[in-house]
Amino acid sequence: MKRKVIYLSVAILLCIGIIYSCSKNTAPAPATSTANTNAQIQNFAFSPATINIKTGSTVTWTNMDSAPHTVTSLTGAFDSGSIATSGTFKFQFNTPGTYVYHCTIHSMMANATVVVSN
Numbered sequence: 001m002k003r004k005v006i007y008l009s010v011a012i013l014l015c016i017g018i019i020y021s022c023s024k025n026t027a028p029a030p031a032t033s034t035a036n037t038n039a040q041i042q043n044f045a046f047s048p049a050t051i052n053i054k055t056g057s058t059v060t061w062t063n064m065d066s067a068p069h070t071v072t073s074l075t076g077a078f079d080s081g082s083i084a085t086s087g088t089f090k091f092q093f094n095t096p097g098t099y100v101y102h103c104t105i106h107s108m109m110a111n112a113t114v115v116v117s118n
């Protein structure tokens with residue numbers, strides 16, 4: 001009798017396990033279409049100079065320099081304003097396209113790009 005109870009318990013646990021793993025497999029896949037991406041502003045340059053992301057992704061820039069910088073879209077899509085040392089700027093790209101940006105303080109920091117695709 002005790003054995004039956006043990007077998008039954010094991011069977012029930014197995015069923016729960018199978019149902020649980022099945023429900024996990026059928027759950028929507030983690031949002032592979034979006035990802036958060038980090039970029040650096042270092043030595044008066046944007047790194048990487050070109051960022052490729054999926055629509056809906058957020059890019060976070062961190063200023064690693066002692067000088068302030070900006071992350072400013074040429075089309076006005078985004079503008080960080082002045083980012084102090086160790087400061088960050090985040091922007092979520094919800095529209096596919098190519099976004100060219102620059103630093104308004106340092107004219108040589110030009111033509112950095114975020115490419116947003118579906």
Ligand SMILES: [Cu+2]
Nearest residue numbers: 069103105106
């Ligand atoms: Cu700058």
